[in-house]
Structures are given as structure tokens and as C-alpha cells.
Amino acid sequence: MRLIRRLPLLQWARGYGGAMLGADLLAAVIVTIMLIPQSLAYAMLANLPPEVGLYASILPLVAYAVFGTSRVLAVGPVAVVSLMTASAIGPVVQAGLADPLTAAVVLALLSGAMLAAAGIFRLGFLANFLSHPVMSGFITASGILIAAGQVRHLLGVGGTGATLPEILPALLGALPQTNPWTLAVGTGALGFLYAARRWGRRGLVRAGLPAWLAEMLARAAPILAVALAIALAQALDLGARGVALVGAIPQGLPRLALPGLSAELLMALAPAALLISVVGFVESVSVGQTLAARRRERIAPDQELIGLGAANIAAGLSAGYPVTGGFARSAVNDDAGAQTPAAGIFTAIGIALAALFLTPLLADLPQAVLAATIILAVLSLVDFRAIRRVLDYSPRDFLAMAATILVTLLVGIEPGISAGVVLSLVMQLYRSSRPHSAVVGQVPGTEHFRNIDRHRVLVWPEILSLRVDESLYFANSRFLEDRIAALVAQNPRVRHVVLMCPAVNDIDASALESLEEINRRLAEGGVKLHLSEVKGPVMDRLHRSDFLRHLSGRVFLSQHEAICHLRRELGPDAAPAQELGPACCRDGVSGG
Structure with missing residues (x-):
């Protein structure tokens, strides 16, 4: 088979006949x-x-x-x-x-x-x-x-x-x-x-x-x-x-x-x-x-x-x-x-x-x-x-x-x-260094989560859900740090940050250090960091590091599971859900 791959002539010459010749x-x-x-x-x-x-x-x-x-x-x-x-x-x-x-x-x-x-x-x-x-x-x-x-x-x-x-x-x-x-x-x-x-x-x-x-x-x-x-x-x-x-x-x-x-x-x-x-x-x-x-x-x-x-x-x-x-x-x-x-x-x-x-x-x-x-x-x-x-x-x-x-x-x-x-x-590097991200909320009556700037969704002021639509690596790790810090600073009521990762296919060593720094800073402010919808190969690499042992929060299989768990943790005294829609453009970032 290896010889046939290297010499395709051996494949097409077999069965070569009169009709093909003509x-x-x-x-x-x-x-x-x-x-x-x-x-x-x-x-x-x-x-x-x-x-x-x-x-x-x-x-x-x-x-x-x-x-x-x-x-x-x-x-x-x-x-x-x-x-x-x-x-x-x-x-x-x-x-x-x-x-x-x-x-x-x-x-x-x-x-x-x-x-x-x-x-x-x-x-x-x-x-x-x-x-x-x-x-x-x-x-x-x-x-x-x-x-x-x-x-x-x-x-x-x-x-x-x-x-x-x-x-x-x-x-x-x-x-x-x-x-x-x-x-x-x-x-x-x-x-x-x-x-x-x-x-x-x-x-x-x-x-x-x-x-x-x-x-x-x-x-x-x-x-x-x-x-x-x-x-x-x-x-x-x-x-x-x-x-x-x-x-x-x-x-x-x-x-x-x-x-x-x-x-x-x-x-x-x-x-x-x-x-x-x-x-x-x-x-x-x-x-x-x-x-x-x-x-x-x-x-x-x-x-x-x-x-x-x-x-x-x-x-x-x-x-x-x-x-x-x-x-x-x-x-x-x-x-x-x-x-x-x-x-x-x-x-x-x-x-x-x-x-x-x-x-x-x-x-x-x-x-x-x-x-x-x-x-x-x-x-x-x-x-x-x-x-x-x-x-x-x-x-x-x-x-x-x-x-x-x-x-x-x-x-x-x-x-x-x-x-x-x-x-x-250069432009691809620049684009990926500023990855698209979106604050998301729950579509009423469903388990789906979408961008608050594009859909009418339910959000809880104590929970910040941020979806990142790019793999995390050295060029965009600092951008993620600044993005989360800015969003937490805008809302003093935040007690939990959930980083939603369905589009994250890789986290390199630089991005891992940034996640550790984000986790440390949030913990100092009394905020827990959670991850959701992390892909298997990414989780395998995280398990080979100390990050998960020091993570202040948890890793959830789905965003819906994360919200249900955190709502129970917040208890009955938590603020009621707010319904946001396209008119409430808080983060200035468009997306799905």
C-alpha cells in the first residue's frame, strides 16, 4: 500500500483498457x-x-x-x-x-x-x-x-x-x-x-x-x-x-x-x-x-x-x-x-x-x-x-x-x-490577539445562552458569564485579563465569574499563567472563577498543571449546569433575574 501511495501509476494502470485508451x-x-x-x-x-x-x-x-x-x-x-x-x-x-x-x-x-x-x-x-x-x-x-x-x-x-x-x-x-x-x-x-x-x-x-x-x-x-x-x-x-x-x-x-x-x-x-x-x-x-x-x-x-x-x-x-x-x-x-x-x-x-x-x-x-x-x-x-x-x-x-x-x-x-x-x-495575529468575547445570558425557557447585545436573555447580577470565541495563547492572554477586570469593576455585585469555553481549542502556557493571575485577583476581591464547557483535550492539559487545584470555583460540564448550581449557592436572598435585550448594550461587543 505504501508503494501505491508513492507511485499512483500502479493504481490507475491496473485495469487500464480500450475505452480508457480511446x-x-x-x-x-x-x-x-x-x-x-x-x-x-x-x-x-x-x-x-x-x-x-x-x-x-x-x-x-x-x-x-x-x-x-x-x-x-x-x-x-x-x-x-x-x-x-x-x-x-x-x-x-x-x-x-x-x-x-x-x-x-x-x-x-x-x-x-x-x-x-x-x-x-x-x-x-x-x-x-x-x-x-x-x-x-x-x-x-x-x-x-x-x-x-x-x-x-x-x-x-x-x-x-x-x-x-x-x-x-x-x-x-x-x-x-x-x-x-x-x-x-x-x-x-x-x-x-x-x-x-x-x-x-x-x-x-x-x-x-x-x-x-x-x-x-x-x-x-x-x-x-x-x-x-x-x-x-x-x-x-x-x-x-x-x-x-x-x-x-x-x-x-x-x-x-x-x-x-x-x-x-x-x-x-x-x-x-x-x-x-x-x-x-x-x-x-x-x-x-x-x-x-x-x-x-x-x-x-x-x-x-x-x-x-x-x-x-x-x-x-x-x-x-x-x-x-x-x-x-x-x-x-x-x-x-x-x-x-x-x-x-x-x-x-x-x-x-x-x-x-x-x-x-x-x-x-x-x-x-x-x-x-x-x-x-x-x-x-x-x-x-x-x-x-x-x-x-x-x-x-x-x-x-x-x-x-x-x-x-x-x-x-x-x-x-x-x-x-x-x-x-500580521492581521490574523492582531485579530486573534483581541478575541471576540460576549457577556451571555439564558434564553428564557431554554438551556441556551446567548450574547446579551443580540438576544433577550435572563441574567443574574451576581453572576458574570463571559464566552470567549478564540483559543487562548500568548498574544491574547493579557487581553482576557483586562476584559474580565473591566467587567467585574463595572458591576460590584458580581460574586461569580463563569468563563464559557466552547470555542477554546487550546490554552498555551502564557494563557495558563493569565488564568492563574485572573483566579488570584478575583479571589482577592471575593469573587470565584468557574469554567464551563471546556473541551476534553483542553481539560487533559489543565489536569497536568496545578491550575485546577488552586481554582477558586468549579469546572462545569455545561453553562446551564453552572447557572443552576450558582443560583442555588446564592440562595433565596439573591437578586431576582433581570431580562436584558439588544437595547442594553453594556459591553459594546457584538456576537452570537
């Missing part, structure tokens, strides 16, 4: 047609030779099929990781530590080693620290940066830059040098691809074609755009008119080899490799889980780390660059009916055949067409509606999201995502 072959054909122009375009986005995109789409697919757990996830070059690769290798190349291809290969190997190690040690949970709003903001900002950076290829002008303050002035300054032929080819390709994506399938179905064939032809629109552009470039001699062409692409497959490694190069690329690993894993697992849910299947995140690690190591050994699971190609793979990861192996064979036999045909391909392919692909990543949804729901999450977007656009890729992660953690 479905996987059809899906592979469709994905291959989609992947060829995408791979060329994303390699250009990473500032690498176009053939590197093809190389990164061969062995990584095979490696993932062996080690990955998703049956339909398609790995390969993706837009965001390509942009991060360009951002990572640029400084290394400028410093003279390596050429672009060597730096990209080392980056893939480093990322693969980090992912595989994280999977072996079951560290997949660490990716949870990259919140969805931060990830969404990062992808949105990356999509804007990628699209802005590709505009120069549509105009046929020069220019560099990794941030908007660098890209936009360069574009504006170069506008007078716009090449009209390049502009016509680029905007024409962009319009054709947009129309094919928006109306292609629907129009072909209306024309009488079967739905599956219409879908396949619509997916093949980028290949058709490439073919038409090459024919146009040859017929009009666009290269002589100043249109930048892809140029000669080496024919054949990459050689398996390890690049020259140096400690200085590894240290320079390690931070970027770590970020690429985290972003790639989060994106890939999100896609894999979404598609698995459709099929009522599941993926194993820790094994996915190993699968992606193997894919990136394979990319590094075969002259590729970092890869991850892409949503677009994975969705196409799923829609096309792929049944097993064998579809990825067949796709790799298709890309290998393209590298062997089709690359000479791509020399006259205008770069503007690849830029149009990239722009159309990444604009779907830009989700302004998500920004609005996050703002309406959680201003705190919106702040982290907005910081990620702004820092990414204005400063760069690595600072942007780092700022989002750090700000998310």
Missing part, C-alpha cells in the same frame, strides 16, 4: 493542439528561447503521470510561473552568474527538490498560509503585468521593465516607433482568438457540426492563428517589413543533462525557487481539487507535492523551466474526457513529435501572434469582481489583497506576494 488519446490530441502555441508563447514570456516551452511540456507530463494523484491535471508552463521565472533569472543573468537557460534549468531543479522534500516530510499544510485573497490578488496583478508587458510585441517596439512604473513610460515613449505591420498582425490575431473563444463553439454548432467536433475546432483556434500568420508572413515577406519573427527553432528533443551548479548560483535562485514552489503548488492543488470534486474523486496534497517536484526535476533535466498544473489546459483535458494520467503521457508524445518535425515550420511565425495568445490567456486571470466581493465581505482580507496587488504592480513579483503573506499573518 478517451485519453482524444483528450491528448485536443490538449496537444492547445499546448503547442501556448508553450512557445510562455517560453517567450519567461525570456527564454521558444523551444524551451516545448521541452518543458514533455518529460514533466510523464513524471507527473507517474507520481501525481489527479487523473486530469495537466502540468506544464503557465503564465504566472513564466513571469516569475523571468523575474528570477533576470538579476542572475545581469550579475553574470549564468546564461538565461542555465538559470531557468537550475530554478526548475531547485523548485523540484523543494517540492519533493516538502512532500516527503508532509509539509503541504504550509501552503495554507497563502490565503485565497492574497493568491487571487497576486494572480490578478500578475495578469495585468503580463498583458502590459506583451503590448510592446503587439506594437513592434522595444522596451523592458518588470513593473508598471517601468513598463508604461517605456511603452508611451516608444509609441511613435510603432510598426504598422506588426500592429495589424498582432491585433488581428488577438481579435480572431477572442472571437473564437467567445463565439467559436456556438457558431460551429449552429452551423451543424457535432458538439464534440465544434469544441475541438474551437480549441484549435490558436493553431489556426499560427498557421495563418506564418502563411501571411511568408506571402508578404513580413520579416523584411520590420515584423519580429520567432526565427529558427532547433529541431529535435532535448538532451538529458545536469547544468553546471555553483553555490553562488544556488543561493541567488533559492528564494525565487521557494516562492515559485509555493505559488505553483497552491495553484495546482486548487485546480486539482476543483476538477477532482467534479468527478467525486480526491487528491492527496502531500503526494501532489512529490508529483510536482518530480515534474520540475524532469523539466530541469530536459532543458525546461519551472512548471505547474494549469487551469485552462486541465479544464480542457477534463472536458475532453480524459480518464487517467495516461492522457498526459500521450500529450507529451504529441509535443515531442512537434519538437521533432514541426519546429522548422515555426521560423516565420510573428512574435506578435504569440503575444496575442499570452494576452488573451492572462486576461482571464484578472478578476476585478473578486476584489469587490472580498471588499464587501471582509475589509481585513481586502487590505491584504489590495497590498498584494499594489506592491506586485509597483515594486515586483516577489515583494508583492511576500507583502500579502506577511500582512495576512
Whole structure:
């Protein structure tokens, strides 16, 4: 069983038959047609030779099929990781530590080693620290940066830059040098691809074609755009008119080899490799889980780390660059009916055949067409509606999201995502350091206790019931001390304080010392401290301390039991119950 967990290939290969083979072959054909122009375009986005995109789409697919757990996830070059690769290798190349291809290969190997190690040690949970709003903001900002950076290829002008303050002035300054032929080819390709994506399938179905064939032809629109552009470039001699062409692409497959490694190069690329690993894993697992849910299947995140690690190591050994699971190609793979990861192996064979036999045909391909392919692909990543949804729901999450977007656009890729992660953690720490708490009373005629600011409830002035809706730890222990002291000071009649703990999952050593201090101070004032609804694991830890022996009050199984017992202890001379409701906002804290 352990071997099957580590090699999912052994599981899905059992019982592999003709029906699965046919479905996987059809899906592979469709994905291959989609992947060829995408791979060329994303390699250009990473500032690498176009053939590197093809190389990164061969062995990584095979490696993932062996080690990955998703049956339909398609790995390969993706837009965001390509942009991060360009951002990572640029400084290394400028410093003279390596050429672009060597730096990209080392980056893939480093990322693969980090992912595989994280999977072996079951560290997949660490990716949870990259919140969805931060990830969404990062992808949105990356999509804007990628699209802005590709505009120069549509105009046929020069220019560099990794941030908007660098890209936009360069574009504006170069506008007078716009090449009209390049502009016509680029905007024409962009319009054709947009129309094919928006109306292609629907129009072909209306024309009488079967739905599956219409879908396949619509997916093949980028290949058709490439073919038409090459024919146009040859017929009009666009290269002589100043249109930048892809140029000669080496024919054949990459050689398996390890690049020259140096400690200085590894240290320079390690931070970027770590970020690429985290972003790639989060994106890939999100896609894999979404598609698995459709099929009522599941993926194993820790094994996915190993699968992606193997894919990136394979990319590094075969002259590729970092890869991850892409949503677009994975969705196409799923829609096309792929049944097993064998579809990825067949796709790799298709890309290998393209590298062997089709690359000479791509020399006259205008770069503007690849830029149009990239722009159309990444604009779907830009989700302004998500920004609005996050703002309406959680201003705190919106702040982290907005910081990620702004820092990414204005400063760069690595600072942007780092700022989002750090700000998310700081705000989470701040929120948990001031935990929600509520003074509660008994709902008349029931055994339920609710916030006095939200419900009409019964309370006894001699009994203060405080519910804490957060685990207690070093960051919020002092807050709890101050909260109880303030509430007791407001009501001199209090004789019992009941700390209601249904949401307290943990009490660390600092919080335990605070509880001991609260117990001591209350006892000095003639007030007893009680606990109610304490969870079993928390009680187990309290039993291992001296706290319960020194507790001035008792630990009750339920809040209702605590109130019944304390009412009897107060005796008939106790003040009658008071009925409070939402109009009596004593503690200024809202809650359930």
C-alpha cells in the first residue's frame, strides 16, 4: 500500500483498457493542439528561447503521470510561473552568474527538490498560509503585468521593465516607433482568438457540426492563428517589413543533462525557487481539487507535492523551466474526457513529435501572434469582481489583497506576494490577539445562552458569564485579563465569574499563567472563577498543571449546569433575574 501511495501509476494502470485508451488519446490530441502555441508563447514570456516551452511540456507530463494523484491535471508552463521565472533569472543573468537557460534549468531543479522534500516530510499544510485573497490578488496583478508587458510585441517596439512604473513610460515613449505591420498582425490575431473563444463553439454548432467536433475546432483556434500568420508572413515577406519573427527553432528533443551548479548560483535562485514552489503548488492543488470534486474523486496534497517536484526535476533535466498544473489546459483535458494520467503521457508524445518535425515550420511565425495568445490567456486571470466581493465581505482580507496587488504592480513579483503573506499573518495575529468575547445570558425557557447585545436573555447580577470565541495563547492572554477586570469593576455585585469555553481549542502556557493571575485577583476581591464547557483535550492539559487545584470555583460540564448550581449557592436572598435585550448594550461587543 505504501508503494501505491508513492507511485499512483500502479493504481490507475491496473485495469487500464480500450475505452480508457480511446478517451485519453482524444483528450491528448485536443490538449496537444492547445499546448503547442501556448508553450512557445510562455517560453517567450519567461525570456527564454521558444523551444524551451516545448521541452518543458514533455518529460514533466510523464513524471507527473507517474507520481501525481489527479487523473486530469495537466502540468506544464503557465503564465504566472513564466513571469516569475523571468523575474528570477533576470538579476542572475545581469550579475553574470549564468546564461538565461542555465538559470531557468537550475530554478526548475531547485523548485523540484523543494517540492519533493516538502512532500516527503508532509509539509503541504504550509501552503495554507497563502490565503485565497492574497493568491487571487497576486494572480490578478500578475495578469495585468503580463498583458502590459506583451503590448510592446503587439506594437513592434522595444522596451523592458518588470513593473508598471517601468513598463508604461517605456511603452508611451516608444509609441511613435510603432510598426504598422506588426500592429495589424498582432491585433488581428488577438481579435480572431477572442472571437473564437467567445463565439467559436456556438457558431460551429449552429452551423451543424457535432458538439464534440465544434469544441475541438474551437480549441484549435490558436493553431489556426499560427498557421495563418506564418502563411501571411511568408506571402508578404513580413520579416523584411520590420515584423519580429520567432526565427529558427532547433529541431529535435532535448538532451538529458545536469547544468553546471555553483553555490553562488544556488543561493541567488533559492528564494525565487521557494516562492515559485509555493505559488505553483497552491495553484495546482486548487485546480486539482476543483476538477477532482467534479468527478467525486480526491487528491492527496502531500503526494501532489512529490508529483510536482518530480515534474520540475524532469523539466530541469530536459532543458525546461519551472512548471505547474494549469487551469485552462486541465479544464480542457477534463472536458475532453480524459480518464487517467495516461492522457498526459500521450500529450507529451504529441509535443515531442512537434519538437521533432514541426519546429522548422515555426521560423516565420510573428512574435506578435504569440503575444496575442499570452494576452488573451492572462486576461482571464484578472478578476476585478473578486476584489469587490472580498471588499464587501471582509475589509481585513481586502487590505491584504489590495497590498498584494499594489506592491506586485509597483515594486515586483516577489515583494508583492511576500507583502500579502506577511500582512495576512500580521492581521490574523492582531485579530486573534483581541478575541471576540460576549457577556451571555439564558434564553428564557431554554438551556441556551446567548450574547446579551443580540438576544433577550435572563441574567443574574451576581453572576458574570463571559464566552470567549478564540483559543487562548500568548498574544491574547493579557487581553482576557483586562476584559474580565473591566467587567467585574463595572458591576460590584458580581460574586461569580463563569468563563464559557466552547470555542477554546487550546490554552498555551502564557494563557495558563493569565488564568492563574485572573483566579488570584478575583479571589482577592471575593469573587470565584468557574469554567464551563471546556473541551476534553483542553481539560487533559489543565489536569497536568496545578491550575485546577488552586481554582477558586468549579469546572462545569455545561453553562446551564453552572447557572443552576450558582443560583442555588446564592440562595433565596439573591437578586431576582433581570431580562436584558439588544437595547442594553453594556459591553459594546457584538456576537452570537
